[in-house]
Amino acid sequence: MIARDSELLAYTSDALPSHARRPRVAVFPGSRDETINVVRALAEDGVPFVPRGAGTGLSGGALSDGAVLIGLNRLRRILSIDTDNGIAVVEPGVVNATLSRAVASAGLYYAPDPSSQSACTIGGNVAENAGGPHCLKYGVTTNHVLAITCLLASGAVVSLGNASGERTGYDLVGAFVGSEGCFGIALDVTVRLTRLPQAVRTLLADFLTVDAAARAVSSIVASGIVPAALEMIDQATVRAVEASVYAAGYPTDAAAVLLIELDGPVAGLEHDVSIVETLCRSVGARTIRIARDETERARLWQGRKKAFGAMGRLAPHLVVQDAVVPRTRLPSILAAIERIAHEHGVMVCNVFHAGDGNLHPNVPYDGNDPDQVARVDRAMRAIMAACVAAGGTISGEHGVGLDKVGYMTSIFSEDTLHAMCALRSVFDPDQHSNPAKVVPVHSCREWAGAARQPRS
């Protein structure tokens, strides 16, 4: 348990530096039973809590405003691995990449791969319904979770889902995944493992205009070939990466590069690679480089996965944004983002899951300069508004947390927000687990008021 100010400082932020909240106290249970005891003791006294994994979140979701912070990263046992059926049961604090390493010798891995996978936990992934570059082909967290043992804020332990057989009844696993810690704590998670592909081909295609790169994405998506990953990295990001220790050999004079990965059985893979090459060239790719070996492949990926870190060179602070648009809208939304950046005098670095239409327009800035902060804020609002207007949404994988609560009313009606409050109340009627996140507080208050009164 941590209660000293100096030590609590480490838990006032997640990976998004623009929000800071001070927990009342932080506790780190060492076992499942200790976790249950902590939550039951808190329930008895009516004290709210915030579950936290590795603190790599990007929406302020694991910040605690006076509530007790429960760190689950000591619950890191892999409870069982069934290679025959391709499933594993893990505690919430197991690190994403650790699980993949543990099953690699059986030719398996855990498919969702957020960029923070070397640090982030499965429990946090479940809370956020985490994605990652390879989710284009393999699906996000919710497509890989079969069952969850859940500790409710009341202290009750319930099991959701069915790992050995089909689901019956309501899809409560589906409801829990992505609930951002508001429905309780996952004590263990049963996940589906995926077979390692027989072969992988990683391509780097570079373009002299962002528009051409965006059109290459659209044509690959439309071709029916589903790449394992299809990532776009724009010039600002490429330059930041290439100037950093993560330099990946990306061409710094290109307007944008695409990192394209195809995987699967050996037979047929080269056929798809050649189609993708042709599609890229037909919209104006300048050069296409195919990684010759695992080392080169790892280097190409390092630039992508460490891009956020590399942006740290550009300014003291960084907004990591997350939004989604329909994939045919990529060329127009990227043009709009450029316009908005220009208009507000901010620098936008785009590095994102283009194949899903999942944008990450990131803005390096100096948080100590109020003028910059105000301009960044206005630019971000304008970008989000443009994505919503294009038929998109406000988060593809980072979650709503604290950061995006204000945007929820731009995409959901009051009635829909009330339905979300109703679902939350099923799991956590007193709103003690991660209070005041995801759904605007006033929506839940109104809903609670309406629910108490019989409808006329």
Next chain:
Amino acid sequence: MTLAPPSSDVEALAERVRVAARAGESLRVVGAGTWLDAAAPVAASEPLSVRDLTGVVEYVPGDLTITVRAGTTLEDVDRITREQGQWLTLDPYGSRAGTIGATIATASAGPLATSFGTPRDVVLGLEAVLGTGTIMRAGGRVVKNVAGFDLVRLLCGSWGTLGVITEATLRLRALPEREETLATGLEDAPSAVQAFRAAMRDLPFNPLACEVLNGALAAELGLGDGAVALTRLGGNPDALGAQRAAVQALGETSVVDPAIWERLRTAEGEPAAVVRLSHLPSRVGELWAASREIARRWAGTRCQASIARGVLRCVLPRRDPGRGGAANAVASALYIGVEATRSFERLPGELWSAIGPRLAPESIELRVKRAFDPGNVLNPGIMGVVG
């Protein structure tokens, strides 16, 4: 692309639910009506039809998503998407006249679930009228979305007990460049099915679908009268050639008309009962043994194993309707000792309360129902009786 009319009719539907809630009435949600007998007899005062809510709201082929109103049939969606070289990868059993809304509400899935999952993996957004009479729009029209709590998955498979689905946005796939279906003869024995499953698992690719059929079902489809594995392959010519060779190495294999999948989906007519037994895929041999026992007790039972999913589906054909005691006979055929999850797609009405699902008091399920449909207006009892 046809543009659907504005949703004044969804408002009207919501008003109908509110009126029912005030009057203490209950409503039976109906799409095309093809699955009316599937689940528990609902003690509802009135039907509530979404059949007239049809049509494409938005279809941008380049996005590989389509938004349709809930009463749109599977057949229509299939036709519209195939014109663009795409398909909706849901192939539930039953009539193609079945609706999208019902497919999602019942979480119905067919052989393609092996590679593409069930409705929860395909549905991106939903509009629904909840039991409170309010209209919700959850999810969205994009393929990746974590904004807000996941009401979409909650509604998938909720059998219309939480809300009436009025519109859905679905993820589409491009049609495979080439397709081929293979039939591989198998010995009708648990050990043979078990071994076939292990061999398929070790291949370096996932087929689009792979179902092992028992003799009765194979005969119905004109594939002889022994057990047979039907494998659906897709991909580019190189991939397909390698996949074909790999399957051929597993046993006596012939190429069959891919139309067989459509016949498999629609072969059953109006059976007396349909049950699915499921467990870990490694237990498929035990499930196969259980299905043989059901077939021994109920002559003509047609069985198929989705081997990669560990699901065994048994269809008990209807007997002479004049004969009494059908329910008892079905019950005794299904009372077999096997460790498995049982999901009933269809049962004689009187059997539901005896062997159908139950909602435990104080369970999360029951709390969900009460939160979304406090007046118990929508399809009361269909997800199981309380107790």
